[in-house]
Amino acid sequence: MAILTGFRSMFVASCLFMPSLLLALEPLTNDDLDAVHGQGGVYLTGEFTINKDGGPLWYAEPGPGQFDDFGGAKQQRNCGSSANPKECGLRVAYQLNEGWLVLDDVTGGFAFEGLTLRTSYIATDEKGDAFDKEVVEIGLPKQVRSNEFRYTLATSSSGTWVNNADSRILSVRQDGTINMQGNLLLFPVEVP
Amino acid sequence: MHTQRWISFGGVLLVSASSQAMMLLDDESMASVTGQSGLVVDTQSLGVTAGRVSFIEDGQELYLEGVAVQPVDGQSTMNTVSTVQVDADGRLQLEIAAAARRFAINEIKMAGSPHSFGRVFGQYRYDSKLHIKGTNDGRFDLSGSELDLQVDRLFWRDNGLDWIIDDLRTFVGLDHAIMSFDDNRLNLDLGTEQNRGLRLIYQVGGVGLDATHVSQGELGMNTPLSDSFGDLYLNLQAYGSVGLKAGGASGEGLTFLPALTLINDDDATPAFRYTDDGNLLLARNFSGTYSSESGFTLDLVNNEADPYMDIRFADFDFAFNLEDLVLGGTDPNANTIGSLGGEFHFRNDPINQRFNYLQLRPGGDVGMQNKGITADVSWNLVSDPYDDNEGFARPGQMNTFVSVIDDGNYVLFNGFNSHGSGRVTLDMTSMNDPIVGNQGTRSVYASDYDGHFDGLRMGFRNIRGSYSFSGVTVGRSEAEARESALMGGTELLLSLEVFPAYDFVLNGHMTIRPGNVIGGGQGITWNTDLFVTEANAALTVDENGKGVWLTDTNYDMHTRDGSLNITEDGLRLGKGLTWSTLNIGDIKFGDKETGESLGSFTLQRLEDGSSVSVASGGAGQVCIGGSGSDASSCAASGGRFEDRGEQGLTVKVNAKFVQAGSDVSRYAGKANRFTWTQTNGTSVSLDNFSTSDGAGDPTSNEYGMNADLAIDVAPTRVLDQNGDRVKVDGQDPLGFAVLGRVHFKQLNIDNLTLTGSGAGATPQTLVSGLVIQNANIVTNLTATPIR
Structure with a gap:
């Protein structure tokens, strides 16, 4: 089932991964803005999170969180230390010739207030040449707050989790504020 | 007196009627009738x-x-x-x-x-x-x-x-x-x-x-x-x-x-x-x-x-x-x-x-x-066309709509x-x-x-x-919502496979019978074989018909022993064994007739035991950008606390994708896969995706892939691109709030292949195994209109 969970943004977010879409990130000048015919559109305020409150497969320590949404038992896996247990994040395992490359314990979130989303018609591009396209325009919010975003890169002998079998390559954690400006325009282009 | 009478126009036969004697009253008798007792x-x-x-x-x-x-x-x-x-x-x-x-x-x-x-x-x-x-x-x-x-x-x-x-x-x-x-x-x-x-x-x-x-x-x-x-x-x-x-x-x-x-x-x-x-x-x-x-x-x-x-x-x-x-x-x-x-x-x-x-x-x-x-x-x-006399699109005078009032706030699905x-x-x-x-x-x-x-x-x-719908509006009263700017939002119905706009030809059947196929008792059980052809479906569309369209689409859907029940928690639509093939001839960007093409797309699905349930209650209290169950703990973690009230709607879609190649005969000839073919003929295929419950029994598939939507109408904080607060009549703007949560224990993908455009091109395997585990992904967004 296509899990399309509402709002144009979610479809657009999936479009970001489509290779035939040209993504142009340029601040629009006033003249450019004059050429944009907005059709309604929305401000989006909120957040995007991955495993903010743990996941359905693993629990860090015994307690109410050891059961999933339907009352089934989870397995225990602690992504913190025994002194400071931490719920595990999402795990993506990609099979190589021998073994698996694992992006493990992906958690955290991004919050923003006032991302804009609308469909627009742009008559000319930044060089003044005819452009003549309908675009999905994502107006970036000025600030995006990163909230304990972290992941670990590892290798594994199995696609599914095996206790302590991972060989960790690196771990990343990101906090703070990201400044963003301008618009993201999405539109299809001819593929040669 | 026997008073049965049949009003009849053809040949009518009255038989076996009772007969009672009726005597005429003379004047003297009539004079003694006072009439009160009847x-x-x-x-x-x-x-x-x-x-x-x-x-x-x-x-x-x-x-x-x-x-x-x-x-x-x-x-x-x-x-x-x-x-x-x-x-x-x-x-x-x-x-x-x-x-x-x-x-x-x-x-x-x-x-x-x-x-x-x-x-x-x-x-x-x-x-x-x-x-x-x-x-x-x-x-x-x-x-x-x-x-x-x-x-x-x-x-x-x-x-x-x-x-x-x-x-x-x-x-x-x-x-x-x-x-x-x-x-x-x-x-x-x-x-x-x-x-x-x-x-x-x-x-x-x-x-x-x-x-x-x-x-x-x-x-x-x-x-x-x-x-x-x-x-x-x-x-x-x-x-x-x-x-x-x-x-x-x-x-x-x-x-x-x-x-x-x-x-x-x-x-x-x-x-x-x-x-x-x-x-x-x-x-x-x-x-x-x-x-x-x-x-x-x-x-x-x-x-x-x-x-x-x-x-x-x-x-x-x-x-x-x-x-x-x-x-x-x-x-x-x-x-x-x-x-x-x-x-x-x-x-x-x-x-x-x-x-x-x-x-x-x-x-x-x-x-x-x-x-x-x-x-x-x-x-x-x-519905009348939208009205832009005020410089923004709002619902027309004659407006076919459905409204939901959530904790005193209105959301209207307009211009149907x-x-x-x-x-x-x-x-x-x-x-x-x-x-x-x-x-x-x-x-x-x-x-x-x-x-x-x-x-x-x-x-x-x-x-x-x-x-088609022209869009969603929100307001603190119905009159305000009818005067507000149209915006997106009907897209949230996509998870229920209801498109914001749709042209179709439908053939097939739905056979319903009484009783609950799961566990007995009252309810409705159904079987379907439906065939949609010549379809154009919008994934997202604005009030002018511009958006992303699935055109030249055929969709056949089959369900065996589906069910519909009211439960302790709400309305539950059980999908039984369901399989389908969606063939999209052309994904168009912009206008559905003249828009630019993204290529074609085929999606096959096989699910067993999937369901959609609808229950009362929306997101309730949420902490955005932080964590905490009350305003002070949320603020201490750097988050912003919102209380979206007790009313609202929660929709839960549970999909149990079945592993292909199983020896279960009723799964034969069916699978979960999709293929996207670009306009130059190059195609990307994702073959045999399925859900399971993680470690332990690999055939256990009780948890499935879940998409939960909590839907509310609530005010929210909005900053414009200069970072300035957006206010409407001195208040935070009212928005259409959707808390969407996708969660599953394990998703398996057997192959991701790429095939060139040449006649003799053979599929190249990009990925021969991908496993995603322990996913709990949340998008918590409130949409407010730009005027």
């Missing part, structure tokens, strides 16, 4: 039969064959007590109490057609009061009249199989009703809001099935139904007027002109209640208006050898509002999803040849014996337009019945299964339809 007549009738009862209009005959009213089993007569009296104010009162009796209509047919609507029979009783008094201006006051009709059991027999309705009760009471005649029109004045004219109660105790000749007749009138739909209760008052006019759409016929308000503002009594094993779907405080300027016409049309009943309406408006909708659980005061409302405007559009009609023909689908019902339907539901036409057939069918059963020549789990299922089969033939 006349009581107690009759014991042997029954009434009529060979044929006909209604003829414009030369076309609709007739009932083999009509009989007879005593119930074990009795030789049926009792009727009639009381006639005249009040001191001159009001005639005729009261009839009719004890239980059987009735049967062997065939309902139309002259010129070899088919029949089927046989109807059952057992009923009634109490009626006819109060009538002349007024000084030539009208009749019917106030005080009542009818309380109770049908113990009603059978509709089609092709020898029975659809059974139990404990059907209809009560109609006229508290204020003035009947008058004006030219060729009869009017019934039913009072005002303060002086409501009509009370209506409608109840159905259960709906069952006897889908085999083997047990035909064994059920009788008293044996409890083994499987049943839940029970239904309606309680409404009405005021306004109704008119009846001679003459239909052409020639003879009948025209019905409603200008009615239906209302129930009694907190203690629900307007609507459906109970499934004790769990409730209940509506309180309902009001709805129904009106048609030109009226509903009824004609019998003689179209050579294909006669039909023709019901038409050139215009029809109805609007409704209910203040409290309870979904799930047994407590009528819990689980409310808030208030609902809406307006619906039907109009004929002769320029575009879009009309509103229902044409009923005797006989069902082709190849379904001689009996059943065929309905040719056509509809045109309209829909038109279409096609044929719907109703037949009783059976898979294994020795006489009319059809097991088909192919497996019941094949996409081209050609047999039948047990139950009432609704056949769809070339239903060519189209619909």
